[in-house]
Amino acid sequence: xxxYIDVNKIEPHPDNPRKDLGDLxxxxxxxxxxxxxxxxxxxPWFSExxxxxxxxxKMDGEYRVVIGHRRLAAAKMAGFSEVPCVVADMSPREQxxxxxxxxxxxxxxxxxxxxxxxxxxxxxxxxxxxxxERTGFSQTTVxxxxxxxxxxxxxxxxxxxxxxxxxxxxxxEKVKNPELRNSVLEHIGTNNFxxxxxxxxxxxxxxxxxxxxxxxxxxxxxxIEKEPxxxxxxxxxxxxxxxxxxxxxxxxxxGGYTFFDxxxxxxxxxxxxxxxxxxVSAAEKAFKECxxxxxxxxxxxxxLRREFVLNFxxxxxxxxxxxxxxxxxxxxxxxxxxxxxxxxxDIDVPDGEEKSYMEMVNLKRDLIIQKYLKQPERxxxxxxxxxxxxxxxxxxxxxxxxxxxxxPNDTLDAIYGGLIxxxxxxxxxxxxxxxxxxxxxxxxx
Numbered sequence: 001x002x003x004y005i006d007v008n009k010i011e012p013h014p015d016n017p018r019k020d021l022g023d024l025x026x027x028x029x030x031x032x033x034x035x036x037x038x039x040x041x042x043x044p045w046f047s048e049x050x051x052x053x054x055x056x057x058k059m060d061g062e063y064r065v066v067i068g069h070r071r072l073a074a075a076k077m078a079g080f081s082e083v084p085c086v087v088a089d090m091s092p093r094e095q096x097x098x099x100x101x102x103x104x105x106x107x108x109x110x111x112x113x114x115x116x117x118x119x120x121x122x123x124x125x126x127x128x129x130x131x132x133e134r135t136g137f138s139q140t141t142v143x144x145x146x147x148x149x150x151x152x153x154x155x156x157x158x159x160x161x162x163x164x165x166x167x168x169x170x171x172x173e174k175v176k177n178p179e180l181r182n183s184v185l186e187h188i189g190t191n192n193f194x195x196x197x198x199x200x201x202x203x204x205x206x207x208x209x210x211x212x213x214x215x216x217x218x219x220x221x222x223x224i225e226k227e228p229x230x231x232x233x234x235x236x237x238x239x240x241x242x243x244x245x246x247x248x249x250x251x252x253x254x255g256g257y258t259f260f261d262x263x264x265x266x267x268x269x270x271x272x273x274x275x276x277x278x279x280v281s282a283a284e285k286a287f288k289e290c291x292x293x294x295x296x297x298x299x300x301x302x303x304l305r306r307e308f309v310l311n312f313x314x315x316x317x318x319x320x321x322x323x324x325x326x327x328x329x330x331x332x333x334x335x336x337x338x339x340x341x342x343x344x345x346d347i348d349v350p351d352g353e354e355k356s357y358m359e360m361v362n363l364k365r366d367l368i369i370q371k372y373l374k375q376p377e378r379x380x381x382x383x384x385x386x387x388x389x390x391x392x393x394x395x396x397x398x399x400x401x402x403x404x405x406x407x408p409n410d411t412l413d414a415i416y417g418g419l420i421x422x423x424x425x426x427x428x429x430x431x432x433x434x435x436x437x438x439x440x441x442x443x444x445x
Contacts, residue, residue, distance in 0.1 A: 001087075002084055003085060003086075004082040004085070005063060005082060006081060006082055007072065007080060007081060010065055011063070011064050012072070013069070013095065015099070015120060016069055016099050017096075017099055017109055017114070017116055017117035018099075018103045019113060021070050022070070024073055024074045027070060028074040031078045031080065032078040032079070036080070036083055040067060040068030040071055040083055040085045041085070041088050042064060042068075042086070043063065043088055044062070045062040045063060045064050063085070063087065064095075066088065066099055067098065067099070068085075096124060097121055100114075100117040101134065101135060103117075104117075104135055104136075104137075111148065112148075112157050115145040118142050119146050147173075151181065155185045158186075159185055159188040162190070163189050164189045168188045169188075172188065174197070175197070175200045177203075180203060180204065181200070183196070191425035191428075192428055194427065195427030195429050206240055209242065209243075213266060216243070216248075217268070219248075220248060220249075220253060221268065222257070222258045222259075223258070223259055223260075223261070224260050225260075226260070227267070232269040233269060233270055233271075233272050234267060234268075236267070236268040237288060237292045238266040239289075239293050240264075240296060242296070257271075287404065287442070290404055290442070291404055294433075297438075298398050298433065300429075301427075302389070302397075304427070305424070308424045309382060309419075310344060312381055319376075321418075322380055322381055324418075324421075338361060338368065340386045340390050340391075341382055342368070344385070344386060345368065347367050349363070349364060349367065350363075389415050397412045399412055399433050399434050399436065404440065404441060404442045405441060406438075416430075416434065
């Protein structure tokens with residue numbers, strides 16, 4: 001039954017998933033002019049201790065709002081003394097579920113508030129399946145939202161305020177270590193997120209790489225605890241424990257090889273043979289180590305650009321920017337690799353055992369054209385990118401020379417310029433590599 005209740009006897013519900021009611025000025029003005037067109041739903045004020053209606057008489061006539069938090073706040077702003085309400089009989093569990101469903105249906109909740117709401121329902125005894133059925137979300141979505149509460153809550157809330165998307169949090173799941181995941185969380189919503197995400201994934205892969213590299217080296221080289229001096233010469237540095245297709249040396253079975261783990265890389269040494277070249281100088285050794293590291297960073301920057309192209313879907317981007325980027329790439333460099341395009345565009349090529357080489361090439365081009373007719377912007381971008389920034393050519397699009405000194409690179413500038421126009425965000429690390437301010441570049445001294 002509808003009844004009018006004094007606004008001073010109605011309080012906001014403490015378990016309301018929606019914490020921020022937003023700007024109420026327009027709603028307050030509408031209520032002042034037109035009145036409250038939809039009643040509120042309230043419940044008797046529940047005891048904080050028993051979670052049951054108060055029965056001591058001291059709170060008789062006091063209520064908590066379940067549906068209509070914004071209307072209640074706006075009515076107070078508009079100067080109303082009473083509001084139309086329906087007093088409902090709901091358990092605490094039903095109250096939380098009702099508030100959660102109302103806000104979800106209106107898309108009013110942030111990701112953080114959704115996660116908290118689902119967790120409250122679980123705390124009241126609902127199962128994941130129960131929540132999925134009542135909210136319309138899949139069980140997977142419910143589990144993923146609740147799992148977000150394992151993150152550092154302060155950093156989680158800050159990331160939501162920065163505009164983090166569900167895709168960002170899905171990407172964050174690739175990082176398994178909680179501490180690493182929270183460190184990457186700080187960069188969600190910034191242009192450095194993808195860089196730090198890739199960095200964290202690399203760090204998690206290192207223990208397994210380290211184990212495999214040790215197994216490989218221990219078959220023909222001796223592990224030592226301290227960096228060796230004469231007569232051992234520095235041979236190779238395994239940065240982040242990547243082997244980079246390094247193969248066992250032909251003279252490995254003759255002995256004389258040792259390796260040392262610095263904690264950040266693993267260095268291989270060989271006992272000096274006077275018949276071979278002289279010992280590597282300290283400067284040359286430092287140069288080689290720097291070269292390995294800068295190659296790793298250059299490849300990581302390349303992988304971020306490649307990932308952007310792989311996931312490009314057009315979206316709000318105007319066709320003109322795509323056309324400009326594509327045509328400039330084609331005019332300047334020309335010629336695309338069909339096999340690279342097939343990978344970028346996720347095109348499966350049917351078996352062609354009975355076809356000649358040229359027939360297969362034409363078939364591949366036809367498949368690419370079909371893809372273009374369906375997804376013109378994505379295909380044009382892939383064609384342009386494949387001419388200058390593919391895996392075989394990415395060292396050509398680097399900002400340093402063999403002496404590890406910065407060099408301007410028009411190709412790299414043009415690639416970044418075009419991708420940024422399409423929405424790509426450069427990380428700080430990439431900018432330092434491109435503009436020459438990175439600490440790894442060798443100075444004149």
